Amino acid sequence: MGRIVDRLLLFVYSLTIGTLSAAAIVGASGLLTDTSEVYLDLSQPAWLQLAIIIVAAVVFLISLRMFILSIKRDSSAMTSIDQRTEFGDIKISLETIENVSLKAAARVRGTKDLKARIRAIDSGLDITIRAVVDGETSIPEMTAEVQRNVKEYVQDITGIPVSLVSVYVANIVQTQTFKARVE
Known part of the structure; x- marks a missing residue:
């Protein structure tokens, strides 16, 4: 029973973190804004946007790995x-x-x-x-x-x-x- 709860928590956690990191990537890259505003947006330095995108991408990949682990069938289950x-x-x-x-x-x-x-x-x-x-x-x-x-x-x-x-x-x-x- 404990393993099922752990897997469920890992599933919810990885889904939440993955969604937040994807939103950070989209927000930092400016994909949802008008393209003319992206080139004229000087409020954030380019290096900060790039750093946010890289960190969010790494967190997204880790959350994707945790998501796969949460839904993958345990191969050691056959004891x-x-x-x-x-x-x-x-x-x-x-x-x-x-x-x-x-x-x-x-x-x-x-x-x-x-x-x-x-x-x-x-x-x-x-x-x-x-x-x-x-x-x-x-x-x-x-x-x-x-x-x-x-x-x-x-x-x-x-x-x-x-x-x-x-x-x-x-x-x-x-x-x-x-x-x-x-x-």
Whole structure:
């Protein structure tokens, strides 16, 4: 409810400021006056009129941007995947799917420091797993196992088809080796 009120206030504010700045541009440029009076109007210096027009134009552009933001649909509004069954509706949050993906990826030996990013696309889920590996396991074999485990586990647990599982190997774990000191 708070977001709707915020958007409504932003809409009204940007519309008001945009109208006022457009009026300032028209007034300072003399577009509404007779053209002969514009050339003979020496009451305001030209630099002041130009400054008013520039400032009003900048304010108008900012208010236009705020207006667009107030009417634009929020792309982060889709925080869940909705499914309809014969018994009713099911909503599964993207955070839940992320945690299920991380649980499946953590089962693979050699993976450390896992992070996941979930995107819902028309053909299913697009899952990206970021991992740090131990460096002792074959990376191609390990990543293929991560992809297989994540896809199967997410599909089994959520019932949502997984179209793509990408694995990004960010680094390998640096093991500390201690050399014996000889005295």
